[in-house]
Amino acid sequence: MTLHELTIEQAARGLRKKEFSAKELTQAVLDRIDAVDARVQAYLTVDREGAMAQAEAADQRLEKGNAMPLTGIPMGIKDLICTKGLRTTCASKTLENFVPPYDATVIRRLKDAGAVIVGKHNMDEFAMGATTEHSAFKITRNPWNLDRIPGGSSGGSAAAVAADMCLGALGSDTGGSIRQPASHCGVVGVKPTYGRVSRFGAAAFASSLDQIGPLGKTVMDCAILLNAISGPDPKDSTASPSPVPDFTQITGEGLSGITIGVDRAFMTAGGLDPQVRTAISNAIGTIESLGARCVDISLPHTQYAVAAYCVIASSEASSNLARYDGVRYGFRDKEQTDLLEMYTQSRSKGLGPEVRRRIILGTYALSAGYYDAYYGKASQVRTLIQNDFEKAFEVCDAIVSPVAPTPAYPIGDTIENPLSMYLLDLFTLSANLSGIPGISVPCGFSDDHMPVGLQIMCRHFDESTLFRIARQFEQQAGITGKPAI
Amino acid sequence: MKTSKEIVLKVARLARLDMDEADVDLFSSQLGTILDYVDTLNQVDTTGLVATSHATTTTNAFREDEEIPSLNLDIALANAPEKDDGAFLVPKVI
Numbered sequence: 404m405t406l407h408e409l410t411i412e413q414a415a416r417g418l419r420k421k422e423f424s425a426k427e428l429t430q431a432v433l434d435r436i437d438a439v440d441a442r443v444q445a446y447l448t449v450d451r452e453g454a455m456a457q458a459e460a461a462d463q464r465l466e467k468g469n470a471m472p473l474t475g476i477p478m479g480i481k482d483l484i485c486t487k488g489l490r491t492t493c494a495s496k497t498l499e500n501f502v503p504p505y506d507a508t509v510i511r512r513l514k515d516a517g518a519v520i521v522g523k524h525n526m527d528e529f530a531m532g533a534t535t536e537h538s539a540f541k542i543t544r545n546p547w548n549l550d551r552i553p554g555g556s557s558g559g560s561a562a563a564v565a566a567d568m569c570l571g572a573l574g575s576d577t578g579g580s581i582r583q584p585a586s587h588c589g590v591v592g593v594k595p596t597y598g599r600v601s602r603f604g605a606a607a608f609a610s611s612l613d614q615i616g617p618l619g620k621t622v623m624d625c626a627i628l629l630n631a632i633s634g635p636d637p638k639d640s641t642a643s644p645s646p647v648p649d650f651t652q653i654t655g656e657g658l659s660g661i662t663i664g665v666d667r668a669f670m671t672a673g674g675l676d677p678q679v680r681t682a683i684s685n686a687i688g689t690i691e692s693l694g695a696r697c698v699d700i701s702l703p704h705t706q707y708a709v710a711a712y713c714v715i716a717s718s719e720a721s722s723n724l725a726r727y728d729g730v731r732y733g734f735r736d737k738e739q740t741d742l743l744e745m746y747t748q749s750r751s752k753g754l755g756p757e758v759r760r761r762i763i764l765g766t767y768a769l770s771a772g773y774y775d776a777y778y779g780k781a782s783q784v785r786t787l788i789q790n791d792f793e794k795a796f797e798v799c800d801a802i803v804s805p806v807a808p809t810p811a812y813p814i815g816d817t818i819e820n821p822l823s824m825y826l827l828d829l830f831t832l833s834a835n836l837s838g839i840p841g842i843s844v845p846c847g848f849s850d851d852h853m854p855v856g857l858q859i860m861c862r863h864f865d866e867s868t869l870f871r872i873a874r875q876f877e878q879q880a881g882i883t884g885k886p887a888i
Numbered sequence: 889m890k891t892s893k894e895i896v897l898k899v900a901r902l903a904r905l906d907m908d909e910a911d912v913d914l915f916s917s918q919l920g921t922i923l924d925y926v927d928t929l930n931q932v933d934t935t936g937l938v939a940t941s942h943a944t945t946t947t948n949a950f951r952e953d954e955e956i957p958s959l960n961l962d963i964a965l966a967n968a969p970e971k972d973d974g975a976f977l978v979p980k981v982i
Binding site: 446500501502505597598611612614620628638640641645704709710711713714721725728729730731732733734735737739741742743744746748751754759760762763764766767770777779780781782783784785786787789792810820821822826835836837838 | 891895896899900902903904905906907908911915917918919921922923925926927928929930932934937938939940942943944946949951959960963964966967968970976978979980981
């Protein structure tokens with residue numbers, strides 16, 4: 404096995420045993436990027452010098468025998484998370500030249516744990532999209548089939564992990580943006596509980612929904628990464644003071660004592676691809692074979708989740724993105740001599756069509772005379788969606804479902820019809836609306852060999868159960884194989 | 889139903905976005921499709937329900953009110969499109 408193919412768990416062991424150095428590992432990842440990223444287009448920025456310097460420091464630590472959990476592990480970061488001194492664009496023209504003066508809390512924590520940051524991943528502009536086609540700079544391709552989308556918005560991160568261009572990544576998930584690309588690219592992706600991870604230094608899209616989380620090659624790698632980034636933060640008042648357990652401590656024999664809830668209406672949903680349905684049904688069978696009990700549950704208001712999400716996410720986005728006015732940072736149309744015209748032209752020229760569409764929708768939903776009918780109504784429906792989950796979790800420990808209704812589809816398929824793209828988030832975005840954690844773990848392939856992911860969701864702050872079920876499933880199911888890129 | 893062009897233009901003005909004729913056409917049609925779909929929310933009886941504005945039960949996150957160093961002026965201004973004399977420069981307002 405070549406170094407770039409290692410998991411974080413394997414690499415950390417190899418580094419400690421001095422089988423290879425952090426510099427050799429980082430160089431292998433950089434070489435891999437040189438070899439395949441011209442085709443995949445996952446990276447917006449590769450920091451070769453910075454990465455090698457961090458690897459050098461990691462080797463010194465390893466030499467002294469005081470390595471930390473991520474010492475020498477090459478990581479990639481979604482380009483909406485601020486990295487001090489390293490360009491952070493949100494895949495938007497408006498931030499094309501933005502160099503953050505500080506690290507996001509999650510980046511500081513990764514660096515404190517010894518990680519090597521090799522570069523920044525492409526995404527849908529400001530995380531608005533499900534395909535990574537809505538980047539101002541380039542379209543990322545699915546390593547399993549270069550004509551297909553990698554999913555999104557953390558599509559660059561999922562593609563980079565799948566193609567071994569980093570050992571793990573951090574993405575963000577507002578409506579499925581970690582889990583859905585993880586599913587499409589055959590990697591593991593976790594949306595932690597709302598409040599588990601600080602968002603300080605991550606560009607805000609929809610503040611009541613956004614959550615940062617890990618993407619990795621295995622469930623254990625994601626647990627290692629979530630250990631490193633979780634916990635309260637004086638700089639983010641939404642980061643919860645809840646105690647953070649060691650997520651890598653996966654206890655219990657098999658899955659005995661665990662009850663899994665399945666909403667059969669999800670499995671018969673009209674848009675669900677039969678191949679995805681088969682893969683999910685088989686996965687449920689595997690989970691039962693591990694000793695879990697399966698019960699029927701009902702989440703009747705999920706059918707309204709996309710509509711509620713459209714309103715809530717767009718409303719919050721229209722407010723959050725008001726800051727891109729060309730005054731303190733970002734693109735400015737310097738031709739303008741009038742202040743209002745300078746704001747207007749800077750925003751119109753700096754922000755892409757999908758971002759402008761959502762700002763318009765959100766501004767409309769919040770404007771005088773429409774607020775109650777749209778934002779008010781959607782927020783009430785959100786209460787019903789949360790109540791559904793609370794009721795379901797009275798009878799089960801975890802809910803399993805598809806991640807996405809179809810395997811990754813051809814690039815360009817939804818570009819003309821934004822609503823068709825929004826509808827594909829049906830299974831993922833109710834976890835954001837209710838704040839619960841969710842994971843996507845590979846569970847099979849379509850006939851044309853595109854990966855399919857299984858979603859598991861648990862109660863607030865119960866990522867430990869999430870990791871336990873996902874880990875046991877991963878080992879039992881034995882889904883293997885890498886894209887032939 | 890297509891959203892009227894007047895509404896799209898009014899909302900664009902509120903959001904400080906400029907639109908050409910083609911944008912207005914496209915957005916009014918796409919926005920109409922999305923809003924028709926959003927109207928399915930009206931099938932749900934929400935009488936008397938409390939609205940949820942966030943997904944956490946955390947309230948009042950307090951911390952010590954301590955003085956900590958902030959970014960120095962040069963670093964804070966490093967990304968400014970235009971600056972002068974330690975300040976962000978904008979077109980003349982008055």
